Amino acid sequence: MSVLEYPRVAITALSACVPQNEMQVVDLGIFTPEQAEKFSETTGIISQRRALPGVTASDLCFSAAEKLLNETGCDRSSIDGLIFISQTHDFYSMPSTGVSLQNRLGLPKTTFAFDSNLGCSGFVYGLFMAASFLQNPSLRKILLLCGDTITKTVSPSDPATYPLFGDAGSAALIERADNATPMRFNLFSDGSGWKHLYIRAGNRNSEAISREPYLWEDGVMRSDFDIFMDGLEIFNFSISQVASAIRQLLEACGLTSADVSYFVMHQANKMMLNLIRKGLKAGPEKLPLSLPQFGNTSSASIPVTLVTQLKDRLTPQDKLMLSGFGVGLSWANCILEAGNIKLIPLMEI
Amino acid sequence: MEKFLEIVADALQKDLEEVHFDDKFRDYEEWDSIAVLSLGAAIHTEFGVLIPRNAYDNLMTLDDIRVYVESHK
Numbered sequence A: 001m002s003v004l005e006y007p008r009v010a011i012t013a014l015s016a017c018v019p020q021n022e023m024q025v026v027d028l029g030i031f032t033p034e035q036a037e038k039f040s041e042t043t044g045i046i047s048q049r050r051a052l053p054g055v056t057a058s059d060l061c062f063s064a065a066e067k068l069l070n071e072t073g074c075d076r077s078s079i080d081g082l083i084f085i086s087q088t089h090d091f092y093s094m095p096s097t098g099v100s101l102q103n104r105l106g107l108p109k110t111t112f113a114f115d116s117n118l119g120c121s122g123f124v125y126g127l128f129m130a131a132s133f134l135q136n137p138s139l140r141k142i143l144l145l146c147g148d149t150i151t152k153t154v155s156p157s158d159p160a161t162y163p164l165f166g167d168a169g170s171a172a173l174i175e176r177a178d179n180a181t182p183m184r185f186n187l188f189s190d191g192s193g194w195k196h197l198y199i200r201a202g203n204r205n206s207e208a209i210s211r212e213p214y215l216w217e218d219g220v221m222r223s224d225f226d227i228f229m230d231g232l233e234i235f236n237f238s239i240s241q242v243a244s245a246i247r248q249l250l251e252a253c254g255l256t257s258a259d260v261s262y263f264v265m266h267q268a269n270k271m272m273l274n275l276i277r278k279g280l281k282a283g284p285e286k287l288p289l290s291l292p293q294f295g296n297t298s299s300a301s302i303p304v305t306l307v308t309q310l311k312d313r314l315t316p317q318d319k320l321m322l323s324g325f326g327v328g329l330s331w332a333n334c335i336l337e338a339g340n341i342k343l344i345p346l347m348e349i
Numbered sequence B: 001m002e003k004f005l006e007i008v009a010d011a012l013q014k015d016l017e018e019v020h021f022d023d024k025f026r027d028y029e030e031w032d033s034i035a036v037l038s039l040g041a042a043i044h045t046e047f048g049v050l051i052p053r054n055a056y057d058n059l060m061t062l063d064d065i066r067v068y069v070e071s072h073k
Helices: A033-043 A057-072 A097-104 A122-135 A192-198 A230-252 A268-281 A298-308 B002-012 B033-047 B063-073
Strands: A004-006 A009-018 A023-026 A047-049 A082-084 A112-116 A142-147 A168-176 A181-191 A197-199 A225-229 A262-265 A317-328 A332-336
Touching: A004 A122, A009 A057, A009 A122, A009 A298, A023 A082, A033 A268, A033 B033, A057 A097, A057 A112, A057 A142, A057 A168, A082 A097, A082 A122, A097 A112, A112 A122, A122 A142, A122 A181, A122 A298, A122 A317, A122 A332, A142 A298, A168 A298, A181 A230, A192 A197, A192 A230, A230 A268, A230 A317, A230 A332, A230 B033, A262 A268, A268 B033, A298 A317, B002 B033, B002 B063, B033 B063
Parallel strands: A082 A112, A082 A142, A262 A317
Antiparallel strands: A004 A181, A009 A168, A023 A047, A142 A168, A181 A332, A197 A225, A317 A332
């Protein structure tokens, strides 16, 4: 696919919310202190926030959206659309969580609302959807909510996933803005890699679903409701596809890595991100990291990184390369100018 | 040859004297999900080679990895 260009659209405000419950990797009970140190050294992850029972991805996104709407003074009746992107919806199948968030947030019934099932690429895909919709001149404002409580879907016996993920929700206000510099995207999918990162439960073709952990082929005890991740395949995918896709987007825009102020990447793990960064010939100062404190926060990782690492550091002319990649397999990039984006301090519930 | 073992030792945080071509790397005490990635990253950085799962599962010794890397550079 060629590069998609969307003029007259801007992210005007962004907020994120994490659970108060903070856990250190070393205290998770899955590693010895030496193993925990090695894990943190390699992945960059030292701690994460884990939602307590009863706290959902929609709760985290709701709180982020409430704060955003209150702090911007945005008239709720002016919101034309709500997109909720998550892989940990309130219900496994129906109804749509995004529709319930329309009601919870007190948005008008004229607001269109729906869910989209994407993970690590979700924020960039959501931005693409919102920017596309806003080319319709009768639409002015869209709320993009991205969030997950992935820690509820990982086996405590799985050293590849249990210490990796953190929970978070985010809210972005995306508006028609006549003077904005265009956003430019490229987006990709490779469904052949679905089995590298998935949850078996919910597969309509699967008859036997176990809530009880059992021994999988990789030697890990997990239930059918827990994530399986083939770390090697996800690593190979990320290293082989992400940097080249970013380079393609830069080239199509007549830019180089030197023109980018910050590469705001999905927070997969530090070692992988540094390899991608080196492939782009960018210095470490251009790669903000939120994963030391928050882990891999799935679809919320780019918003969490923006609000925690770049608040008070952005100028309107800064060029941001947003890059989401992972489960699906799905990956997408967007280059945009920071403009007057209001980054709201991280909140906790 | 020596360089390959140095890379392996460094990636797995072992001494060079502790790694040999006929070692079954999955038997190393240090072998875990992070070691897989560390070694993968080191091999990619040094040789530009990524090893897919279907090939990886058939590699038993460090020499198997070396041969794979040599033939895919």
